[in-house]
Amino acid sequence: MAKLKIKNLKKSYENEQIIHGVNLEIKDGEFVVFVGPSGCGKSTLLRLIAGLEEITEGEISIGDKVVNEIAPSKRGVAMVFQNYALYPHMNVYKNMSFALRQARMNKDEINRRVKNAAEILQISDFLLKTPRSLSGGQRQRVAIGRAIVREPDVFLFDEPLSNLDAALRVNTRLEIARLHKRLGTTMIYVTHDQVEAMTLADKIVVLNNGKIEQIGSPIELYENPLNMFVAGFIGSPKMNFLNSKTLTKNISTIVKGAKREDIIGIRPEHLLKTTYTKSIISARLDLIENLGENVLVHMILNNDDQIIAKMNTAPKEPIGTKLHFTANIKNLHLFNKK
Amino acid sequence: MSNKSLLRLLQAPSIILLLLWMLIPLGMTLYFSFIRYVLNNLRKPEWTTPSISNWRGLGNYEYVLYKSKDFWFAVQNSLLIVGSIIILTVIFGLAISILINRTFPGRGIVRVLLISPFFVMPSVNAVLWINMILDPVLGLNGLAIEGLNQILKDLQDLPLLGRFFSLWPVFEPISFRATQTSSYAVIIMVTWQWTPFAVLIFMTSLQSEDQQQIEAAILDGANAWSRFINLTIPHLARPISIVIMIQAIFHLSLYAEIEIVSRGNGNKNLPYLIGEFSSNNIGAASATGVFAVILANIVAIFLLRIVGKSLME
Numbered sequence: 001m002a003k004l005k006i007k008n009l010k011k012s013y014e015n016e017q018i019i020h021g022v023n024l025e026i027k028d029g030e031f032v033v034f035v036g037p038s039g040c041g042k043s044t045l046l047r048l049i050a051g052l053e054e055i056t057e058g059e060i061s062i063g064d065k066v067v068n069e070i071a072p073s074k075r076g077v078a079m080v081f082q083n084y085a086l087y088p089h090m091n092v093y094k095n096m097s098f099a100l101r102q103a104r105m106n107k108d109e110i111n112r113r114v115k116n117a118a119e120i121l122q123i124s125d126f127l128l129k130t131p132r133s134l135s136g137g138q139r140q141r142v143a144i145g146r147a148i149v150r151e152p153d154v155f156l157f158d159e160p161l162s163n164l165d166a167a168l169r170v171n172t173r174l175e176i177a178r179l180h181k182r183l184g185t186t187m188i189y190v191t192h193d194q195v196e197a198m199t200l201a202d203k204i205v206v207l208n209n210g211k212i213e214q215i216g217s218p219i220e221l222y223e224n225p226l227n228m229f230v231a232g233f234i235g236s237p238k239m240n241f242l243n244s245k246t247l248t249k250n251i252s253t254i255v256k257g258a259k260r261e262d263i264i265g266i267r268p269e270h271l272l273k274t275t276y277t278k279s280i281i282s283a284r285l286d287l288i289e290n291l292g293e294n295v296l297v298h299m300i301l302n303n304d305d306q307i308i309a310k311m312n313t314a315p316k317e318p319i320g321t322k323l324h325f326t327a328n329i330k331n332l333h334l335f336n337k338k
Numbered sequence: 339m340s341n342k343s344l345l346r347l348l349q350a351p352s353i354i355l356l357l358l359w360m361l362i363p364l365g366m367t368l369y370f371s372f373i374r375y376v377l378n379n380l381r382k383p384e385w386t387t388p389s390i391s392n393w394r395g396l397g398n399y400e401y402v403l404y405k406s407k408d409f410w411f412a413v414q415n416s417l418l419i420v421g422s423i424i425i426l427t428v429i430f431g432l433a434i435s436i437l438i439n440r441t442f443p444g445r446g447i448v449r450v451l452l453i454s455p456f457f458v459m460p461s462v463n464a465v466l467w468i469n470m471i472l473d474p475v476l477g478l479n480g481l482a483i484e485g486l487n488q489i490l491k492d493l494q495d496l497p498l499l500g501r502f503f504s505l506w507p508v509f510e511p512i513s514f515r516a517t518q519t520s521s522y523a524v525i526i527m528v529t530w531q532w533t534p535f536a537v538l539i540f541m542t543s544l545q546s547e548d549q550q551q552i553e554a555a556i557l558d559g560a561n562a563w564s565r566f567i568n569l570t571i572p573h574l575a576r577p578i579s580i581v582i583m584i585q586a587i588f589h590l591s592l593y594a595e596i597e598i599v600s601r602g603n604g605n606k607n608l609p610y611l612i613g614e615f616s617s618n619n620i621g622a623a624s625a626t627g628v629f630a631v632i633l634a635n636i637v638a639i640f641l642l643r644i645v646g647k648s649l650m651e
Contacts, residue, residue, distance in 0.1 A: 052553050073559030085550035089572040098568070099558035146554075 002063035002076065002153035002186060003028045004049070009058035011044055011210075018044050020210045021058070026188070026203070031180050034190045035197040035233070036207035042190045045207070046156050049188065050079050062153060073099070078147035079156040083163060084139045086131040086146075092118075093127040096145045110149075117148040120182065121175075137168045144179070157189040161196065173199060194234055198222070206230050228335045231265050237296060239265045239333070240307040248282050248324075255334050263335045268296070270331035271309040279324035283307055288314050299323060364631075371398050371624035378618055388620075398625035406622070408606055408614075413633060415521055416607035419528075420589045420637070424582050426529040431536025431581065436570070438537075439544045449541075456534040464598035467527040474511035483511040517604030524595045524605065532588075536581045543577045544570070579644075586641055590634055608633060 004026040011019040019041050026032050034042040047053045049060060051072030060067050067075045078099075086095050093114060100110045118124040121141040131139055140160060147155055157176070161169045177200055180187055191197055197204050198218045206213040206221065206229070214221060214230045225231035231239045242264045244251040251258045258264070276282065283299035286306070297309045315323060374385045374392040385392055402409050438448060455463070471478045486509050493503040514523035547570065555565045596602060596610050606614070608630040615623035 050557060052556065071559075072557050077557070079554070079557050081550045081554060083548075083550055085548065085554040087551060087555070087569065089575075090568075098555070098560070102559040102564060146558075150558075 004154060004186060004188075005059075005061045006049075007059040007061075009045075009048065009055065009060065011041075011048060011053060011056045018210050019048070019056075022210075022212055024205060024212065024215070026186060029184050029186055031177075031187045031189065031200060031202045032205060033197040033201035033203075034188065034205050034207055035192065035194060036213075037233070038192055040207040041210040042192075042207045043158055044210075046079075046158055046188060046190045049154070050077055050156055051075055073102075076153035077156055078150045078152035078154075079158060080140075080143045080147050080160045082159045084131070084143040086139060086142055088131055091128050091130050092123065092134075092142050092145075095131065095142055096149050099146070099150050113149045113151070114145075117145040120148065120179070121145050136164050137172060140164065140172055141175075144176075148179075148183070153186065155185055155187040157187065159191055160189075161191070161193075176200065194236060198234070204234075206233060208233075225265075225333060228263065228265065231333055231335070235267055237268050237308045237310065239267050240271070241265050241305075241335075242281060242301075242307070246301045246303055246305065247280055248276070249280050254280050255329075255332055258334055259336075261336075265333035265335060266327045266331065268308040268310040270327045271307075271311075271325045272327055273309075273311065273315065274324055274326045276324045278326055280326050281307070282322050282324045285315065285317055285319050285321050285323055287319070290314055297323075367624045367627050369624075370620050371628050372396075373621060374398075375620040375624075376618050377620065394621065398621040399628075402615075402622050402625045402629065406611075406615075408611055409626070409629075412606045412608050412611040413629075415605060416590060416633065417637075419521055419525055419592060419607060420586055422525045423528050423532065423589050424585050426525070427532045427536045427585060428578060428581060430529070430533045431540050432574070432578075434533065435537045435540035435544055436566075439541060452537055453534045455531050456538075458531060460528075460531070461594040461598060463527055463531050464524075464595040467530070468514065468523060468599050472512075472514040472523050472526070474513045479514070480511045483509050515600050515603075520596075520600035520603065520605040523599045524592065527595055527599075528589065528592065532585060535585075539577045539581055540574060543574055547573050583641055586637055587634075590630075590637065 004024075006022055006024040009019055009022045010017065022045065034045060036042045044053060048055055049062075051067070051070070055068050062075055062077070087098065090098065096114045096117060097110045100113065114127070115124070118127060121144060123138065123141050123145060126134060126138060126142070131142065134142065140163075143160070160176070161172055164172060173196060176189075180200075189196075189200060201218055203215060204218055204221055205215050208229050214226045216224075218234075221230060221234045225234060225239075228241065232241070244260050244262070247254065247264065251260060251262060251264065255262075255264065281301070283301050285297065286300050287298040289296040289298070295311050295314045297311055297315060299307050299309065301307060309325060317323065370388060372394060373388060373390065374382075374394045374397075375388045376385050379385050434452065438445065438452065442448075458466075469477060474480045474483075490503060490506060490508065494500050496503070512519060514520060551569055552565060555569055560568060590607075591609050592607060593609050593613065596605055596607060597613075599605065602610050602614060608626060612623045612626045612630065615626055
């Protein structure tokens with residue numbers, strides 16, 4: 001187990017810079033999720049920590065050691081890959097014990113560790129099967145098992161659930177959360193799925209274009225996003241952004257001290273239906289998606305922007321009617337337009 | 339008429355044609371191998387036309403096995419040549435394909451140049467190698483040895499160390515047209531020609547090797563050699579078996595190279611022996627042909643046992 005520290009990390013390929021100076025500290029035993037849209041550099045950051053990419057500038061330290069020049073296998077990290085990357089011609093036992101055999105560990109110890117990991121992951125029955133004969137979820141467990149047997153200081157997960165179907169994804173997500181509780185090891189998890197990020201993380205790192213946009217606990221990011229990018233990325237459906245032209249009241253009367261060019265963000269679940277006089281926005285009803293537990297109401301503003309409201313019951317008004325909404329002042333987010 | 343018999347009927351013409359294609363030559367070979375049939379014999383002119391009245395039974399086989407001194411030598415040599423070529427091409431093929439499986443400037447040109455030996459005609463290949471490279475006087479072989487001897491001579495003239503170098507023997511160029519060495523010449527030139535084939539096949543499948551598996555192995559602490567043994571070789575199992583199978587089929591019937599290197603002196607394989615017999619004794623040639631078919635089948639069975647598994651998976 002170890003803490004991890006990244007200091008002013010930069011990475012460029014030839015003439016293109018991918019990571020622009022990242023600073024990050026991860027506490028011992030923390031579950032950290034890197035989240036961001038594709039191409040934001042989250043996977044590159046993970047690969048830099050693993051040692052699969054060379055660091056252009058800056059410093060990564062695991063524990064108290066700077067690992068820039070240390071070989072990937074000596075850094076005390078273990079990685080679970082997106083497509084599992086199991087060795088296809090080895091059976092599950094050999095897959096899981098490969099790293100230990102490479103390290104010439106004695107047979108009893110290898111056996112003990114593999115059996116132990118197999119028990120945690122409930123794959124003891126497949127130890128002699130080849131990866132080809134396993135289902136996607138089972139392969140995923142083997143890949144995680146291969147990481148566990150090494151007893152690393154830091155686990156790295158590179159979008160481990162993206163190849164699984166929806167039901168299995170929820171299950172495996174829970175199992176990873178349980179595994180973290182049980183092992184208590186530092187884990188770093190890369191995903192583009194904000195639901196995975198919100199449910200798993202102790203700390204979320206939101207990345208965009210190779211820069212950190214915000215670091216914080218899931219609830220912090222949800223309640224106090226620093227900027228429009230984070231606000232738009234965290235939460236589903238996306239936060240609605242309204243400028244002063246689309247509001248029915250003067251922006252400075254809604255939020256004190258707001259300027260004309262500022263933007264107000266309201267999450268769909270915080271929009272409350274009301275009358276015109278009390279409203280802060282009005283929009284034309286366009287489409288209703290009924291999810292059972294709640295209803296997503298899609299509407300069009302007078303400047304043709306779309307907004308979404310999440311409501312408990314579907315509005316009775318016919319399509320095309322103007323609906324009026326307000327929101328609790330504490331649920332309004334004010335952003336400066338850059 | 340049921341559907342199945344209609345199907346059979348429609349397939350029949352092509353299958354019958356294929357059967358005739360194979361059975362007629364095989365049948366004629368078997369027939370000739372049991373009769374006396376020579377192209378030229380003044381004392382027994384009746385033997386020069388194939389006829390059942392010249393029946394010799396197993397006589398031709400007996401002659402080939404016991405009376406001609408070259409048969410067992412040819413069998414042994416066939417296996418030596420095929421085996422050596424396969425081993426060498428697989429080793430060189432693996433080494434070269436891994437070497438060029440990375441990006442470097444001029445990779446396209448290098449690849450084309452590497453493949454080019456495969457497009458040289460076998461007889462041209464043999465003439466070039468035996469005359470320009472392996473010839474002990476005019477070839478690179480002779481020139482290199484001559485150069486080495488010159489250097490040795492210069493060293494012997496040195497003031498102090500000269501005495502030490504004068505103990506060294508003068509180098510002799512290897513003659514590749516002498517007895518057993520002529521089969522080495524054939525092995526060298528065919529290996530040169532067929533390594534590109536192995537490279538081509540290995541190269542394409544190296545490109546389909548999963549990069550994440552390699553990265554996983556790097557994280558698991560496997561060094562380059564261990565990754566090669568544990569990941570690359572198993573990944574290449576199928577292409578390697580294809581290369582072995584195809585080459586075994588082709589090289590059992592080598593002829594041009596053997597003819598050009600030494601006209602069969604000290605180096606014969608079964609096809610060459612058949613060629614020698616057929617200059618007059620068609621009966622013995624046919625009997626040898628039957629043995630060649632048997633040998634090819636034995637080799638094929640062995641190969642299927644060894645490499646068939648990886649092909650079937």
